[in-house]
Each structure stands twice: as C-alpha cells, then as structure tokens.
Amino acid sequence: MKKLHGDIFTVQLGGFYFTFITDPLSFGSVVKEARAKLDFNAFAKHLVRRVFGYHPVEDDHKLIQSSSNKHLMGDGLVLLTQSMMSNLQNLMLHQIESGGTKGRSWHEDGLFTFCYNIVFRAGYLALFGNEVAKMAESVEEAKEKDRKESVDLFHEFRKYDQLFPKLAYGVLGPSEKMKAERLKRLFWNTLAVDKLNTKENISGWVSESHQIRNELGMHKSMQDRHMFLLLWASQGNTGPASFWLLLFLMKHPEAMAAVKSEIDEVLYETGQEVKQGGPLINLTRDMLLKTPVLDSAVEESLRLTAAPVLTRAVLEDMSLKMDNGREYKIRKGDRVSLFPYTSVQMDPEVHPDPQTFKYDRFLTADRQKKTDFYKRGKKVKYYTMPWGAGVSMCPGRFFAINELKQFVFLMLTYFDFELKNPDEEIPDIDVRRWGFGTMQPMRDVPFRYRLRF
Ligand code: HEM
Secondary structure, three states: OHHHHOOEEEEEEOOEEEEEEOOHHHOHHHHOOOOOOEEOHHHHHHHHHHHHOOOOOOOHHHHHHHHHHHHOOHHHHHHHHHHHHHHHHHHHHHHHHOOOOHHHOOEEEEHHHHHHHHHHHHHHHHHHOEOOOOOHHHHHHHHHHHHHHHHHHHHHHHHHHHHHHHHHHOOOOHHHHHHHHHHHHHHHHHOOHHHHOOOEOOOHHHHHHHHHHHHOOOOHHHHHHHHHHHHHHHHOOHHHHHHHHHHHHHHOHHHHHHHHHHHHHHHHHOOOOOOOOOOOOOOOHHHHOOOHHHHHHHHHHHHHHEOEOEEEEEOOOEEEEOOOOOEEEEOOOOEEEEOHHHHHHOOOOOOOOOOOOOOOOOEOOOOOEOOOOEEOOEEOOOOOOOOOOHHHOOOOHHHHHHHHHHHHHHHHHHEEEEEOOOOOOOOOEOHHHOEOOEOOEOOOOEEEEEEOO
C-alpha cells in the first residue's frame, strides 16, 4: 500500500476504515494529538472485553496509569526488582542453594520454551505474590510450591497465547472458541482475588489494582477478570523478548563478549564474585543502571522483534498534518494506526542494514545511549517504538527491561549454554502476531545448558 499510495493511506479492515501513517517524521501528529480527537480508550475497551471478558470502569485507563506510575517505576521499581531477583534465583538457581549437583549436568531444551518459561514464572511470582511459608521449616516447601504452581500456569498461558491473535481479531473456529472459553475461566479462577489474598509479597501494582476496584464497588468476579488482564499485559511479551535477546547474543560472539565483560565489571565494582560455595550474587536496580552495552543490545533486539500496532479511534472530523506540509482529512468514526516496525524500525535510511543485529547500534562512541537517528536529513524522534507511544505507552517498560537484564545477567554468570547446532539460523518471526507486541519465532531453537557451580 505504501508503494502504491505513499506515506498515508486508508484500508478497510473488519468493518472499520484504518488510516495508516508510515512516515516516522509524521508520527507526532498522531501520538501527540489531543485525546478529544484521537482516543485510545474506545479501541482498547472493545479489545479487553473480547479477549479477557473484562468490562472496564469509566476511568479504567487513568487507574492503570496511576498505579503503574507508582509501582512499576521509581521507588516501586526498586522493590519489584528485588522481588524479581529472588524469584529468578528460586527458579534458576535452587539446585545451587540446595547443594545438589544435578544442575551441573547438561540439559537440553528449546531456547524459546526455556526463556519464556523462566521469565514468565519469575515475573508472575514477583507481581502476584508467593506462597506463604507457615513455619521456618516450610520455607523450602513454599518455594517448591511456587515453582510447581507457576509451571502449571505457564503451560495454560501458552495455550491461550497461541490462540491470542485469532481471538483478538475475532476469527476463532468453533472448537478454538470453546478452548479459549475454558482457558479464560481457568485464569479467572486461578487468579481470583480471594486466592491471591492468601499469598505474601504481592506487588503494589496488583494489590492496589483490586483494592481500588473493590472500593469502586466492582463485582468480585469482574475483579478476577481484571487480574487476568494484568497477567496478560505483564507476561505476554517479556518472555519472548528474553529469547530473542539471548539468541542474538549467542549468534554474535562479539556482542556476547562485550556484554559479558560489562557484567563482570559491574560485579567487580560491587565487590561480588560468583564462585563455588559462595553466596548468590545480589543484583540491584542501581547495578542495572550501569550497563549501557546491555541496554543497547536490549534496544536492538526489541527493534528487530517488537511489532505493536498503535491504534486510535477518531472522535471528531479532523485533519492530520504530515511532515511534508500536506494535510489530510480524517473522518469521525474511522481509526488511525501506526505500524512502527515496517515504518521505522526496518527503515534502512534510519537504521542502516536493518535486518542485522548490531549490539552497539544504540551506543555512542563514549558509551552513552545513542538517540540521534535521521531520515531525509531530519532527526527522527520516534526511531524505535517497542513500547508504543503517547497515552498508551507501555508503563511496564522499565520493569520489563530490568527483567530482561536480570535474566541475561544470571544466565551469563551462572550457566554454560550453547546452541545444539552452532550453525543454527535465526528463525523467522511469526508474522501472524504482527500488531501484538513482541514477536514469536516460527520454530524453537534447540540448545543445552548447565549450571557452572
Ligand atoms: C518486552 C516487554 C514488553 C513489551 C514489548 C510491551 C509492549 C507494550 C505496548 C506496545 C503497549 C501499548 C499497547 C497499545 O498501544 O495498544 C503496552 C501496554 C501495556 N503494558 Fe507493556 N510491554 C512489555 C512488558 C510489560 C510489563 C512487564 C508490564 C507490567 C508489569 C506491562 C504492562 C503494560 C500495561 C498495563 C499496558 C497498558 C497501558 C495502557 O493501557 O495505557 N508491559 N505494552
């Protein structure tokens, strides 16, 4: 369509007219437009009803923004990072803690399955809480219960995950519909507020969300559905993102060496060493702020594999001004969309050689974050958009980046791991998920890993 019509065109999809803007220099006209004209809520409400069975309250979007600002950023993030770390340790390093040697033999798995499994479960436990240890002796039992229950939840989540694109587009077949319905009920039930209340270390993000809805008089069953929405928003993207990051590092030894050396430096500066019989490393939020190389690798990996569509409902007749000065009339009732993946993330003018993973693409010569990218000689403000932008920009992005970094940190310090086939090609992305955040691969990649200590 871009080849045929240029940087702005309208297509009819599922009963709506969507106007796509593909010139990144013109994205600001959509992202910054007043909510009175371009609205995110109307579109989102429709989706969350269909996908999670949740009926949002009047100011739902504001509620989620304010609790996210408090608990997923700033001081709230310090707590959450600690909690993520202890859950990652429980899932990845419990064999070290229990003194066994089982973890030291090689294990084989699919890299995607392995990464998604660990990051999903640790993120879920950090946000939704841990099993309570009733007595000092039962601490280990509680940790084991966390490991077991989270793995069961992950397997069910993956089933829903696979139905997700068709579910969101409303094109499930009859038997898939029944399967989705069963899974939805299972999640409402497993994440029911009454059950969560029996846990400890529940994050402020989750506890405040249902406390506020409770105070607003929302029915318990609807609060349970909201918990499912929070699980989805928080766990559907970071696991797949951790897979791509680790795979790109494994396929690019120079990138792996640069990241490893930075990690060693950070550990050395804080006087920590990973050694046989030594204490587990403590990786704080402060330490995670000192990793520009890893930050760039994360950003690059997301540039290549995060492909959300940003959509707004048009509330009144309006016009959109493009960077070239031309104005286009947009009709009330239609939609306006951006797809930054093809429009900017893969644009060779903005990112030369766009298909290639370059771990230092977002790094300046003096190891600062690089933000200067150009198109037609002009600086591009929105040069990569894995988190969306404007009113609906992902409020979990700082936590998500921390999760990815903590996971990579632990993999690189505690594990030996390698691809089963060193010549393994990077798998294609599954384009059926275009529009829904982080992409998934068309196939898994066999690898092996073992604990080094
Ligand atoms: C790599 C990981 C992640 C990616 C790529 C990602 C991406 C996104 C994107 C693109 C959106 C905007 C969707 C839109 O405009 O329609 C979004 C929204 C959201 N994300 Fe994330 N996300 C990630 C991780 C997380 C995490 C870890 C959390 C929470 C702990 C989270 C919480 C949310 C919430 C609550 C929203 C809805 C915001 C709103 O309605 O304003 N995300 N995410």
